[in-house]
Amino acid sequence: MSLAMAVTAAAAASMVAVSPAVSPPCPAVMVHATFAPAAQARDHKAVTYDTKLVPVSAKVVVVEFLGKPRHYENEHEHEYEHGHDHGHQHMGGAARSTPTQSPSPQSPSPTQSPQGTQSPQGKGQGTFVGVWVRGVKAHHTFGVHVHTKPCGTMPDDSGPHYQNTKDPKQPSVNPKYANPRNEVWLDLTTNGHGEGYAKAQVDWRFRDSEARSVVIHEHATATGKGHAGMAGTRVACVKVPFKG
Ligand SMILES: [Cu+2]
Numbered sequence: 001m002s003l004a005m006a007v008t009a010a011a012a013a014s015m016v017a018v019s020p021a022v023s024p025p026c027p028a029v030m031v032h033a034t035f036a037p038a039a040q041a042r043d044h045k046a047v048t049y050d051t052k053l054v055p056v057s058a059k060v061v062v063v064e065f066l067g068k069p070r071h072y073e074n075e076h077e078h079e080y081e082h083g084h085d086h087g088h089q090h091m092g093g094a095a096r097s098t099p100t101q102s103p104s105p106q107s108p109s110p111t112q113s114p115q116g117t118q119s120p121q122g123k124g125q126g127t128f129v130g131v132w133v134r135g136v137k138a139h140h141t142f143g144v145h146v147h148t149k150p151c152g153t154m155p156d157d158s159g160p161h162y163q164n165t166k167d168p169k170q171p172s173v174n175p176k177y178a179n180p181r182n183e184v185w186l187d188l189t190t191n192g193h194g195e196g197y198a199k200a201q202v203d204w205r206f207r208d209s210e211a212r213s214v215v216i217h218e219h220a221t222a223t224g225k226g227h228a229g230m231a232g233t234r235v236a237c238v239k240v241p242f243k244g
Contacts, residue, residue: 028243029064035236041153049155050235053142054216058135058194062214062240065128066205127206127244130199131186131214136236138194143217143231144186150212151237158237161229162211164204178229186214187221187231206244214238 035058036044037051048054131144149159160171162184167177177183181202188196216238217231 025065025067027063028066029240030061031063031238031240032059032061033238034059038153038155041151041157041237046236046238047151047153048236050218050233053137053140053218054133054236055135058133058236060134060214060236060238061130061132062238063130064240064242066243067126125205126201126203127184128199128201129184129186129214129242130197131188132195132197133188133190133216134193134195136190136194136196136216138190138192141187141189141220142196142235143219143221144188144198145215145217145221145229145231146184146186146206146211146240146242147213147215147237148210150239151215155234155237158213158215158234162206162242164202173226173228173230175223175225175228179223183229184211185221206242208244209241211242211244212239214240 031045033044033046035046035048035054035056037056038047038049041047046060048056048058129146133142136142146162147158147160148162149157151158161178163172163177164182165177166172167174172178180200184200184202186198186200188198190196214237215234216236217233218235219232221231222228
């Protein structure tokens with residue numbers, strides 16, 4: 001894992017810190033891996049089925065946070081600041097508000113924990129998932145989702161999308177079930193260097209051992225009736241033992 005990826009991952013761990021008085025929660029799950037050929041799926045966390053889009057040298061980080069920390073919506077623009085922030089104020093930087101100072105616009109839910117208990121074992125309802133890739137095809141949009149089974153040597157080994165409310169009709173292409181509120185969608189578009197980032201936040205937790213991978217597809221995820229959730233072939237996969 002390169003330094004840049006390590007910094008990004010560290011930023012992920014710190015970006016949900018809501019107050020200087022509260023230490024950042026540890027991620028429930030963090031996976032970083034280098035994509036290996038699909039034939040080696042048994043021994044590697046990440047595999048590629050299409051080396052033109054996801055070369056064997058490409059890297060990936062997936063992180064999951066449980067609970068419902070505030071300020072999810074702000075973390076991206078601050079991630080690099082937080083990555084090296086040890087509590088001091090930034091000097092000479094752009095004058096913009098920090099996540100620690102702006103109150104959350106979200107209304108608290110009845111089951112939400114009080115501030116300061118946002119550990120992975122906290123009582124907050126939600127789940128946050130972030131994914132970073134590096135060294136993949138530049139200027140390309142990938143459809144990315146959480147799937148139910150671990151990656152294998154074959155693209156379909158990772159099973160269907162994880163759904164909070166399961167569509168009785170599988171494969172699910174009904175937008176009522178195949179949508180980013182009932183599934184975890186992490187579509188991302190890479191920059192000119194083949195780096196990309198996406199995050200998703202849902203109100204629910206994964207059921208135990210039912211969410212096992214992040215699958216990268218060849219194009220953006222469709223949302224229309226009869227196509228919802230489809231994103232083309234599976235080009236790569238990361239084993240992630242999501243917790244709920
Ligand atoms: Cu998928």
